[in-house]
Amino acid sequence: MARVMLIEDDPSVREGLRLSLSRHGHQVDAVGTGEEGLRRLRGAPADIVVLDLMLPGLDGFEVCRRIRADGPTPIVMLTARGDDLDVVSGLEAGADDYVVKPVRPRVLEARIRAVLRRGSPSAASGAGPEVHGDLTIDRGALTVCKAGVQITLPPLELRLLLELSAAAGQVFSRQQLLESVWDLDFLGDSRLVDACVQRLRTKIEDVPSKPRYVQTVRGFGYRFGPL
The missing domain is CATH 1.10.10.10 (Winged helix-like DNA-binding domain superfamily/Winged helix DNA-binding domain)
Structure with a gap:
């Protein structure tokens, strides 16, 4: 399916999502900090990033901005609440979609598939x-x-x-x-x-x-x- 970079600081949430996404056929690289996620992305680019906003050290907003500055990798952000400020700030930082915690794995997997489907615009043949x-x-x-x-x-x-x-x-x-x-x-x-x-x-x-x-x-x- 897809190579997923999961950046989530809560160990239990991170492991639960990693297992669930792996069962759906995704190859998941799961890390606990934004710094580690950025480092691994530089070495092995992902098809999509699932990014928690509330991270220790480098927060999710800054991680999102840095990923977006490096290229068009799709980003689904995880936010602890559907707070307008969090959601809008995350989207303005460059996220493509968001899911509110607590995360239902089926919902997250469906959003990942939707983002990946729309990630490659189709060329119009013969159009000048x-x-x-x-x-x-x-x-x-x-x-x-x-x-x-x-x-x-x-x-x-x-x-x-x-x-x-x-x-x-x-x-x-x-x-x-x-x-x-x-x-x-x-x-x-x-x-x-x-x-x-x-x-x-x-x-x-x-x-x-x-x-x-x-x-x-x-x-x-x-x-x-x-x-």
Whole structure:
């Protein structure tokens, strides 16, 4: 299945999740600190990281930021409570999804599979580059350039941009984006969408607080411009 890096400081929780994920066929490397997790990731990259936020020493938020700075490895964070501040901060740090403790192993495994499914955007065969202002999107090559300079986007942000730009001017609700980009066909958490939009804006907008491309339509959702 997948190579999973599990970073969890509670020994009993760590061992329980390691055993459960292993039974589902995953290869699990389980560690108790963020420092050790980062060290092992540098030596043996994982397909996905399951990361507890409340870690001793280097906390999960900083670990998440460092993993995301190194590349697009998907991250599912574990939070002790569904606290808005914890969840939003974790998503803004670069996490792709979250699960609230106490963790049900079946739920975690399902979220891992969902994140991995959406981790590789599909190329559109025969599609040529599209120019939107100073942004060029090549769906066939799965590349994005701004003012002629290629931008590296993690898979989830790329999927979001591809979805929005495929119908420029159309307004997408957060629930529509959860279904099409996140593969969540139930009432999902709109904070996943909002955090991903914010991260995407920092990379493609000249002024993220005044977006030209990923525009907010208050009370409805988002649309792609410029119109």
